[in-house]
Amino acid sequence: MARRSTPLPEPFPGKSFSVATARGHGIPRRRTRGRDLIQPHRGVRAPAGVVFSFARECATLFLVLPSCSAFSHVTAARLHDLPLPLALQNDDFFDVIVPRGVRAPRRKRVRGHQSALGEKDVDKRTKVRATTPERTFCDLATMLTLGQLVAVGDELLARGGPPARKRLETAVRQHPSRRHRRVLCRALDLLDRRAESPKESELRVLLIEAGFSAPAVNHVVRTTDGAFVARVDLAYPQLKIAIEYEGDHHRENKDQWRKDLKRRRRLEALGWLYLAVTQADLDDPTDLIADLRAAVARRS
Numbered sequence: 001m002a003r004r005s006t007p008l009p010e011p012f013p014g015k016s017f018s019v020a021t022a023r024g025h026g027i028p029r030r031r032t033r034g035r036d037l038i039q040p041h042r043g044v045r046a047p048a049g050v051v052f053s054f055a056r057e058c059a060t061l062f063l064v065l066p067s068c069s070a071f072s073h074v075t076a077a078r079l080h081d082l083p084l085p086l087a088l089q090n091d092d093f094f095d096v097i098v099p100r101g102v103r104a105p106r107r108k109r110v111r112g113h114q115s116a117l118g119e120k121d122v123d124k125r126t127k128v129r130a131t132t133p134e135r136t137f138c139d140l141a142t143m144l145t146l147g148q149l150v151a152v153g154d155e156l157l158a159r160g161g162p163p164a165r166k167r168l169e170t171a172v173r174q175h176p177s178r179r180h181r182r183v184l185c186r187a188l189d190l191l192d193r194r195a196e197s198p199k200e201s202e203l204r205v206l207l208i209e210a211g212f213s214a215p216a217v218n219h220v221v222r223t224t225d226g227a228f229v230a231r232v233d234l235a236y237p238q239l240k241i242a243i244e245y246e247g248d249h250h251r252e253n254k255d256q257w258r259k260d261l262k263r264r265r266r267l268e269a270l271g272w273l274y275l276a277v278t279q280a281d282l283d284d285p286t287d288l289i290a291d292l293r294a295a296v297a298r299r300s
Helices: 019-024 054-062 073-079 133-142 146-160 162-174 180-188 196-211 256-270 281-284 286-297
Strands: 044-047 092-099 108-116 216-222 226-238 243-244 273-277
Touching: 019 044, 044 054, 073 092, 073 133, 108 273, 133 146, 133 162, 133 180, 146 162, 146 180, 146 196, 162 180, 180 196, 196 243, 226 256, 226 286, 243 256, 243 286, 256 273, 273 286
Parallel strands: 092 108, 243 273
Antiparallel strands: 216 226, 226 243
16 A cells, blocks of 8 residues: 655645745755655655646746746746747746846756846736736847738737837837847837737738738728628728638638628729738748739739
């Protein structure tokens, strides 16, 4: 019969804790290796069978991080539920930033960063220390494309309205790294709080960077007597060109697929040219750009 582990004293039962803290409370090293405990990170123990949310795993890791550190970059974006590319949404690493003069942590599954970091850069609303959404936006300039960065900024504007833009402008102006200042300033110029999806933001930036004028965002199309027809992601109303990003759900959901067909038919009946865009077009926009240029030339 397997020997049962000695019950842990308060306040350890049911909680994650650092081995160093346990030793400080007189718990022997052998007990921290008990079968009722797991090691989610080096130097940390947690109850076996615990289900970790992302925030809880961050809190567990923070037990062995410098108290002056904070989660940043992709990790902070995930904590703030900001839009990220799929590969980064499932990232298995943790970004941790420390102030200058403090050694960046070197641990398994940790990307350490060192930069100027004040308490104003740390969000007090999160359950763990993380950089503010505005500081996170700036730090992500090192990891995202311009379109992906704008998608993050669009989301922040949609959440916070006009004050959010001022906070972003201040964050960019005060960000310690000048290396990516140009990209951040360009991203600020391209932000639009009317955007309703990250892919729509990426598509808008792609078109503008390709030399097209800024399209209207979520443009409402009506009949001559004012009846609602559709609201399209991006549009050049004077040319009657509608550009729509279509994710996989548009083809996988039968009802959505039927609605899309009806919507497109009604737009084309009113003389609109409809350009459907998928992720493949964002990955390689060569044909999309050529098709749109041809469409603009025909309609001009």
